[in-house]
Amino acid sequence: MFFADVLETQGLGNRSYLAGGARAAVVVDPPRDIDRLVEAAARRGVRIVAVAETHVHNDYVTGGLQLARLTGARYLVPAAASVSYDRVPVSDGDVEDIDEGLTLRAVATPGHTPHHISYVLEEDGRAVAAFTGGSLLIGGVGRPDLVEPRLTERLARAQHASAHRLAAELGDDVAVMPTHGFGSFCSSGRAGGERSTIGAEKSSNPALLQDVDEFVGQMLAGLDDVPAYYAHMGPANASGPGPIDLTPPRRADAGEIAGRLAAGEWVVDLRSRVAFSEGHVAGSFNFELDGQLATYLAWTIPWGKPVTLLGASAEEVTRAQRELARVGIDRPAAAAVGSPADWLRPGERPSSFPRGTFADLAAALSADERVVVLDVRRDGERSAGWIEESVHIPIHRIHQRLDEVPDGTVWVHCAGGMRAAVAASMLDAAGRRVVAIDDGYAAAAEAGLALV
Structure with a gap:
């Protein structure tokens, strides 16, 4: 009997999957922090034999290359994707054995990117789940404008065709398991929902209910701003991201915090907006840890600007460091924990606003x-x-x-x-x-x- 476990990365609105049988499994679209997947496989008692990417991601740094190297798994990447590392190139129709009676079949689904591949998990020859990446989402599709403006309309039309291909080739009971669409800016429109099937999408997804011209027109009209940091994710993933480093950052005292602010660096206070408004270090910025920290900080900050993190506890700094590493902000310049009383030099008073x-x-x-x-x-x-x-x-x-x-x-x-x-x-x-x-x-x- 197969399983398909969901690994959510809520701050980015994405999901990864660990799917397999009694002894072995495949990971689909892993995040940068692969320790979560290694632990999930250990709990299942399975060996990761394959790591599959649906596309070169534009919204986060993948952990796929490092996970494949760590586990010895085969690294499946669309053949048409231009990457600079060794991988198993995957084309339409290719089949990968996962476990006894369990295979992964590649289905070309261009649209979110020109090279996009979906993967259909088959048990004893019967399709049971489709890992659709940024193609067919729950209630929508992935946006087609992240690669090149000149390709946007062409890719939008390809999204429509790809969604219809999946709907035509798969049974109504096949689970739809996308990577994007849970708050991710990679989704177009208001795609979302916890779970779905091909049959449910046939009755509700605009890509499957509208003709291609109506669908493309509405999609293009509804596209919103693209997070600025996306421009850095594709190149990082194509070149092969290095391993994540989650060792604690160096601790900063009040003098160093003041010096970093004076140098024009960013000092980011992770506390709640209520606590920040009541008292904070003058010149610091408030990005709540429990908000979409990675998305909005990476979207806003001048890329490469050093970041110092201020948190109420070491646990807050650790969480923030993990979230930021997922989008390529690898190492905080420094960090401090406590409250404004700990972060201000003698004689300085905290700032506040109503x-x-x-x-x-x-x-x-x-x-x-x-x-x-x-x-x-x-x-x-x-x-x-x-x-x-x-x-x-x-x-x-x-x-x-x-x-x-x-x-x-x-x-x-x-x-x-x-x-x-x-x-x-x-x-x-x-x-x-x-x-x-x-x-x-x-x-x-x-x-x-x-x-x-």
Whole structure:
């Protein structure tokens, strides 16, 4: 009897899989931190005999090459992918033996990338699961615009054809097990859901319900910004990432923290946005550990800029270090644990700023205070509606565009509060008066704010 275990990387919205039988297994699309998969295989009592990549990933650094080297497994990579390391090149129709009666069949599914391969797990010749990577997702497909702008429409049409191929060749009961689509920016539209089958996708997935022109038109119209760090992931994966280094970073004292800030480096406070607003090291930025830390920090930071991490505990720093390594921010320059009292030099006082709600904003506007409303949601979110006369700068651009924020007290909002806290910390570091709106955007209408 086969098994297919899910390994979630929630901060990036991705899944990897360990699938196999009684003695052996394959890993599909492993993350950088492969120790989790080694431990999962040990719990199952199976040997990893193959590691399979559906494509050269654009959103995270793969651990596939290192996992294959560590375990001696065969490293399956699409033959059409241009990579600089030895691997087993996989083409449409190729079959890999995994365990007794269990095989992995390659199905060419271009669209997310030109070389994309899905893998169908077959037990005694019957398809039981399809590892679809960035092709057919739960309720959607992977976005086609991450490779080259000139290829985007062609790849969108290929996505439609690939989805239909999988639906035509596989039975309705076959499990659909994608890598992307759980909050990943590699998915187009609002793909998501915990589990699905080919039959369920036939009844709900736009790629399988719309004709190709309608599907492509809607997909291209709905594509949002691409995280800036994606530009570094593909080349890293094509060249062959080195092993992850999760040894503890060097500890920084208050003097070193001040020196790194003075040098223009990034000091990132991992604590909650509530704790940060109440007191923090002046000049530090707040990226909550329990938010999408890796995505938004990697998206925002000038690539290669040294990062010092501040956490309430060593465990917080360790978690953050692991998350950042998944997207190629390999080694923090330094780290410190504790509270602002531990991170400030004698005589220095912590900085702070207020938090508020949309009702508080409405009151401030009614009082005719000098208020600037800053919306840091993405373009696609704002297109559905915004607060009248608000300034719009998406969170991933705010660091480069601080000079565009008008004078006055800046009330900054997003959809829920996490990104507003990031932007507020950057504005505070720049010396602006700021209020972070820690509230759901639906409350703006309830507060009586004028919406467009």
